[in-house]
Amino acid sequence: MSHTLGIRQVQKQKTRQALLDAALGLLEEQSLSSLGLREVTRAVGVAPTAFYRHFRSTADLGVALVEEALGSLHPMIRQTVSPADSDQRIARAVQLIAHHVDAYPAHVRFLARERHGGVQPVREAIREQLARFAEEVKAELAKDPESGGWHDDDLLMLAHLYVDQMLVTASLFLEAQEASAEERERVTQLATRQMRLISVGRRHWLG
Amino acid sequence: MSHTLGIRQVQKQKTRQALLDAALGLLEEQSLSSLGLREVTRAVGVAPTAFYRHFRSTADLGVALVEEALGSLHPMIRQTVSPADSDQRIARAVQLIAHHVDAYPAHVRFLARERHGGVQPVREAIREQLARFAEEVKAELAKDPESGGWHDDDLLMLAHLYVDQMLVTASLFLEAQEASAEERERVTQLATRQMRLISVGRRHWLG
DNA sequence: TCATCCAGTTAACAACTGTTCTCCGTAATT
DNA sequence: AATTACGGAGAACAGTTGTTAACTGGATGA
Numbered sequence: 001m002s003h004t005l006g007i008r009q010v011q012k013q014k015t016r017q018a019l020l021d022a023a024l025g026l027l028e029e030q031s032l033s034s035l036g037l038r039e040v041t042r043a044v045g046v047a048p049t050a051f052y053r054h055f056r057s058t059a060d061l062g063v064a065l066v067e068e069a070l071g072s073l074h075p076m077i078r079q080t081v082s083p084a085d086s087d088q089r090i091a092r093a094v095q096l097i098a099h100h101v102d103a104y105p106a107h108v109r110f111l112a113r114e115r116h117g118g119v120q121p122v123r124e125a126i127r128e129q130l131a132r133f134a135e136e137v138k139a140e141l142a143k144d145p146e147s148g149g150w151h152d153d154d155l156l157m158l159a160h161l162y163v164d165q166m167l168v169t170a171s172l173f174l175e176a177q178e179a180s181a182e183e184r185e186r187v188t189q190l191a192t193r194q195m196r197l198i199s200v201g202r203r204h205w206l207g
Numbered sequence: 208m209s210h211t212l213g214i215r216q217v218q219k220q221k222t223r224q225a226l227l228d229a230a231l232g233l234l235e236e237q238s239l240s241s242l243g244l245r246e247v248t249r250a251v252g253v254a255p256t257a258f259y260r261h262f263r264s265t266a267d268l269g270v271a272l273v274e275e276a277l278g279s280l281h282p283m284i285r286q287t288v289s290p291a292d293s294d295q296r297i298a299r300a301v302q303l304i305a306h307h308v309d310a311y312p313a314h315v316r317f318l319a320r321e322r323h324g325g326v327q328p329v330r331e332a333i334r335e336q337l338a339r340f341a342e343e344v345k346a347e348l349a350k351d352p353e354s355g356g357w358h359d360d361d362l363l364m365l366a367h368l369y370v371d372q373m374l375v376t377a378s379l380f381l382e383a384q385e386a387s388a389e390e391r392e393r394v395t396q397l398a399t400r401q402m403r404l405i406s407v408g409r410r411h412w413l414g
Numbered sequence: 415t416c417a418t419c420c421a422g423t424t425a426a427c428a429a430c431t432g433t434t435c436t437c438c439g440t441a442a443t444t
Numbered sequence: 445a446a447t448t449a450c451g452g453a454g455a456a457c458a459g460t461t462g463t464t465a466a467c468t469g470g471a472t473g474a
Contacts, residue, residue, distance in 0.1 A: 034241030201408025
C-alpha cells in the first residue's frame with residue numbers, strides 16, 4: 001500500500017517546497033500579483049524554466065500556498081473554539097492565536113494579504129477554505145449545551161463572526177510583532193475584550 | 208481670502224485626478240504593489256514622465272487614494288453608528304453600507320485590498336485613518352445613554368469592533384456585487400444578525 | 415543492460431519597466 | 445511687453461519580465 005517515493009519524486013517535491021518557501025519569504029514585502037516567476041526561481045537558485053515543472057503560473061503557486069497556510073491554521077482554530085466561553089478560556093484562546101502568529105507569521109500575513117488581494121483564484125481558494133472552517137466551527141459550537149434552541153443559520157452566523165474575529169486578531173498581532181511588550185499587551189487586552197463581548201452577545205442571544 | 212485657482216493649477220489638478228481615477232480602475236484586478244507608473248499614464252493618455260509632476264511613486268499615489276477612499280467613507284460611518292441599536296436601526300445601517308458599496312465599489316475594494324497589502328506606507332495611512340474613525344465612533348457611542356458606566360477603553364474597544372465589522376460587511380457586499388439577488392439578501396441577513404449579536408453583547412456588557 | 419522518461423538547464427525572444435535629461439509651449443508674474 | 449515658472453512631451457538608458465525551444469544527464473522500468 002505505502003509506495004515509497006522514488007529518489008526522483010523526492011527531489012521534485014523538495015524543490016517544489018523550496019519554491020513555496022522562497023515565495024512566502026518574498027511575499028513579506030509585496031503582494032502576490034507583483035510576485036515574479038523569475039524572482040522566485042532566483043531566490044531558490046534554480047533556472048526560471050524549472051518553475052513550469054511545478055506550477056502553471058504564480059497564481060497557481062498562490063493557490064498551493066493557500067492550502068499550506070490554512071493547513072497550519074486548522075488545528076489552531078479547532079483548539080480555540082472548542083471549549084465554552086469562560087473568561088479564562090477566552091484568555092487562553094487569545095494566547096493561542098498570539099502563539100500561532102509567532103510560529104507562522106508568513107502564513108498569517110499571506111492569508112490576511114491575499115484574502116482580498118488582486119489574484120482572483122487565490123481569493124476564491126481562501127474564501128472556500130474559510131467557509132469550510134466556519135462549518136467546522138459551527139459543528140463545534142453545536143456540541144455546546146449553550147447552543148440549545150439555536151437555529152442553524154444563527155450558529156453559522158456566529159461561526160463566521162468567530163472566524164473573522166480570529167483573523168482580525170491574528171493580523172493585529174502580526175502588525176505588533178516587532179513592537180514593544182506593552183503594545184503587544186494592549187493588543188491582547190483589546191482582542192480579549194472583543195471576544196468577551198461577542199460571548200456576552202452569544203449568551204443573551206435568545207430571549 | 209478665497210484665491211481663485213489659475214487656469215494652470217486647474218489643469219494640473221484635473222490630470223492629477225485623472226491619474227487617481229485611472230489607477231483606481233486598474234486596481235480592480237491587481238494590487239498596488241504591482242501597479243506600474245507607465246500603466247497609469249498610458250490609461251490617462253499622458254506621457255510617463257508627467258507622472259512625476261504629481262507623485263513621487265505609485266506608493267505615493269496610493270497614499271493619496273487612501274485620503275480619497277476614506278473621505279467617501281467618512282459620512283457613511285457617521286450615519287451608521289449615530290443612532291441607538293434598535294433592530295430597525297441596524298437594518299437601516301446595513302442598507303447604508305450596501306448602498307455605499309454600490310456607489311463607491313472601487314474605493315471599498317481599494318481599502319479592503321490595501322489595508323493588509325504589500326505597500327507599507329499605504330498600510331500605515333489606512334491604519335491611521337481607521338484609528339481616527341474609531342475615535343470618532345467612540346465619541347458618538349459615548350453620547351448614547353446606554354454607554355453610562357462604560358470605561359473609555361471599553362468604548363474604544365467596541366468602536367473598533369464596529370469599524371472592523373463594517374469593513375467586513377462592505378467587503379462581503381462587494382464580493383456579492385455581481386451575484387444573484389438571493390445571494391445579496393443572504394449577505395444582508397448575515398450582516399444584520401452579526402450586528403445584532405454585537406448589540407446584544409453591548410447591552411449586557413455591564414454586570 | 416538498454417531504452418525511456420523527465421526535472422532541470424541554457425539561450426534567445428519581444429515586451430515591458432522606472433528613471434534621467436533635454437526640450438517645448440504657454441500661463442503667470444513683473 | 446519681457447521674463448520667468450512649470451506641466452507636459454520625447455527619446456534614450458539599462459534592467460527586468462514571461463515564455464518558447466532544444467538540450468542534458470541521471471533515475472526508472474522492461
